Structures are given as C-alpha cells and as structure tokens.
Amino acid sequence: MSEHGKKKRDQVATRRPEGEFDPEIRVLLADLSQEEGSLLRCLQRVQEHFGYVPDSSIGVIAELCNVSRAETFGVLTYYADLRTVPPAAILVRICGAEACQSVGSRELEVEWHNIQERSFTDASVETAEVFCLGNCALGPAAMINGELIGRVTPDVIAEHVTSLLAKS
Ligand code: FES
Structure with missing residues (x-):
C-alpha cells in the first residue's frame, strides 16, 4: 500500500x-x-x-x-482530492505537477514548510499537494482557500495566510 x-x-x-x-x-x-x-x-x-x-x-x-x-x-x-477529515481553516495547496516542478514548486514547498513550522504552528493552517491547478503557464501555482495564485513565492503564501488568520 x-x-x-x-x-x-x-x-x-x-x-x-x-x-x-x-x-x-x-x-x-x-x-x-x-x-x-x-x-x-x-x-x-x-x-x-x-x-x-x-x-x-x-x-x-x-x-x-x-x-x-x-x-x-x-x-x-x-482520489487524493477526497478527504475523510475536516480541512483546517486555511488550506494551502501547492501544485506539484510537472510544469510547476520545472519552475521550482518543490523548492517552494520546502521553503513554505519551513516558514509554516516557524511561524504558523497552530492547527488552523494545512498544506497539501495538488496535481495541476490549470495555471501551468504561471507556475509555480498555489491555491489558498480557493484563491488561485500564480508565480507564487513562500513569502506571498505567508502574506496570504497572515491576512486570512487576521480576518478569522
Ligand atoms: S502544472 Fe501546476 S498548475 Fe498545471
């Protein structure tokens, strides 16, 4: 398995x-x-x-x-997209498909995980990998609570998460 x-x-x-x-x-x-x-x-x-x-x-x-x-x-x-436990309040999905990998999504994911471990330790933020968000030309791509973000960086993810946490 x-x-x-x-x-x-x-x-x-x-x-x-x-x-x-x-x-x-x-x-x-x-x-x-x-x-x-x-x-x-x-x-x-x-x-x-x-x-x-x-x-x-x-x-x-x-x-x-x-x-x-x-x-x-x-x-x-x-199906990886189907889940049996409730999602966290903030769900960060980072594209791990080929086009985004070719422009650094793996490195992005590692850097974002480091930031998440340092700065967003509570259970309200969850990160998951997704395979293609249909935004391949603007990779690396991520989706945060349904908002699609192209040419994303770890800092941009952190800004979005901070903003969402402030509103919650
Ligand atoms: S490969 Fe990442 S959005 Fe399509």
Missing part, C-alpha cells in the same frame, strides 16, 4: 457515529445517486457540502449509489 493509501486508511480509521450525516446526505444526493456511475460525483458533492467526506457516511453513499461499501471506500481512498 502506498504512503497515500496508508494515510487515507488511517484517516478513515477515525470513525464518527454511523449515520450521523445520513439524513442530510440523502437529500444532498437525491437527484444524483440514481445515475449510473455517479459514485465519484456523489463523493465530490458530499465533500463540496461538508468540506470532506465523513467516514461515517460511506454506508449511506454506497446504499444510495447501489454499490458496495468496499467500492465506495476504494474510490474514496483512491
């Missing part, structure tokens, strides 16, 4: 009460779940709504999409 797979399995292992979100998810997926092959879109919709896919919702999503829990778990853990 890959590191990513282990991490996702460990995340899923933190269970919440079964059925906690079921009524809301039934309404949320009412129009979509009957469509064939809609499992991924259902998971994405749940994540858009809650910010993550609660692990306790795997059963109801499987039932609504008429697939097994194992298949639902497999899709949920396969």
Whole structure:
C-alpha cells in the first residue's frame, strides 16, 4: 500500500457515529445517486457540502449509489482530492505537477514548510499537494482557500495566510 493509501486508511480509521450525516446526505444526493456511475460525483458533492467526506457516511453513499461499501471506500481512498477529515481553516495547496516542478514548486514547498513550522504552528493552517491547478503557464501555482495564485513565492503564501488568520 502506498504512503497515500496508508494515510487515507488511517484517516478513515477515525470513525464518527454511523449515520450521523445520513439524513442530510440523502437529500444532498437525491437527484444524483440514481445515475449510473455517479459514485465519484456523489463523493465530490458530499465533500463540496461538508468540506470532506465523513467516514461515517460511506454506508449511506454506497446504499444510495447501489454499490458496495468496499467500492465506495476504494474510490474514496483512491482520489487524493477526497478527504475523510475536516480541512483546517486555511488550506494551502501547492501544485506539484510537472510544469510547476520545472519552475521550482518543490523548492517552494520546502521553503513554505519551513516558514509554516516557524511561524504558523497552530492547527488552523494545512498544506497539501495538488496535481495541476490549470495555471501551468504561471507556475509555480498555489491555491489558498480557493484563491488561485500564480508565480507564487513562500513569502506571498505567508502574506496570504497572515491576512486570512487576521480576518478569522
Ligand atoms: S502544472 Fe501546476 S498548475 Fe498545471
């Protein structure tokens, strides 16, 4: 199992009460779940709504999409963008795809992690890697709480994070 797979399995292992979100998810997926092959879109919709896919919702999503829990778990853990724990208040996503790597995204990520460890130690800031933000010509690219930033530097990320923390 890959590191990513282990991490996702460990995340899923933190269970919440079964059925906690079921009524809301039934309404949320009412129009979509009957469509064939809609499992991924259902998971994405749940994540858009809650910010993550609660692990306790795997059963109801499987039932609504008429697939097994194992298949639902497999899709949920396969896609890096799907998460089973709530995101931090500030989510910094740094592009690690090829075009951005060629203009220094790896170095950017290392420098940003150093700054984050020094200056943003509370749990309200989370950094994640993403593969292509569709901004390849302006790499390295990052997205901070949904805002796309091109030709980003560690200092620019720090400024944005500081500004968001000040508003929260
Ligand atoms: S490769 Fe980074 S935005 Fe496309």
